[in-house]
Amino acid sequence: MEHLFSPGTIGNMEMKNRIFRAATGDAHAIEGHYTDEDFRWYETVADSGVGAVITGLAYVADYPMRDGPGMLGIYDDSFIHEYRRLAEMMHEKDTRLIPQLVHCGSNMYQSKEQAIGPSAVENPMSGVTPVEMSEDEIERIKEAFIRAAVRAKEAGCDGVELHGAHGYLLHEFLSTYYNKRIDSYGGSLENRARLLLDICTGIRQETGEQFPILVKINCNDLVPGITNEDFLRTGELLQEAGASAIEVSGRWKNNQSWHPYFLSETKELAERLQIPVILTGGIRDPLELEQILTDTKIAFAGLCRPLIVEPGLLKRWQGGNTARSWCRNCSACLTTKLVCPYR
């Protein structure tokens, strides 16, 4: 598997192979802070042999409005030392560390009355109707994302990922379902993408030309509101705004396919962009993945549940046992704090 296990580069980040541990929230944090249990678990993740680890989603501001208990934070400087500890732990294993930055918007289940969003539209997943954000509030959140990225860089992390998928705030701005604004943040795709793009540009200005800024976006909307052309164009706009790579996601929880869920969309995006594109979701077969990396412009892959089911998966594949992952795509690991009940 000469492609899968060959080195790759994103911005100034060199990875020993093409595999990311896709963002995996473990719900162990206390007030956003990593616990000993988190550190122990991240050590096993670093040992798995992935090229880079994207952390579980970490809040950039308004922590009471998180989407569930135990969610990570990165909303003030008190977090710097723990990200530094985590980055050092990863670097010892030649693994890169990418914190994933998020604001949940209305995709949250705590402090519901405080939820904010692009417009006062009920979120069908959480049942929460947010308060429409003022332009001052948009500025505040933009600044919070930029400050969080600067913090991550100061802690020695190798880059950041903006969570623009799965119904969280940045995705809500992109979607015509959630975003009914008539100001410069609503209407055309350029307007709906403005917050995400401004955050990207702001991080680029603050962190320098080569600091990796990854962005996870949905190709396949959870609710109507983003067309395929919107998705592709968002990728192009992000590239112009200085993003270093795009990770493609979509509706993954109920998807029972044994093949990569978003292959055709990711392939199409990779053909349009010069920056690397990451395929995530439903990757179970290493030989199929190797073929994809050989035949298409897709440069990297993200794995989440297969590494929960079998932390030694990559070492097994690299050692020549290429039987596919036995992950059942059931997502029971979401409720069992990352121990697969079918292991």
Ligand SMILES: Cc1cc2nc3c(=O)[nH]c(=O)nc-3n(C[C@H](O)[C@H](O)[C@H](O)COP(=O)(O)O)c2cc1C
């Ligand atoms: C336990 C668990 C936690 C997750 N946490 C996050 C998260 O914090 N941020 C995110 O973008 N995706 C999260 N995801 C989604 C994964 O990153 C990935 O997109 C999805 O699981 C599909 O990949 P897979 O088929 O390899 O599992 C999570 C998935 C699981 C199962």
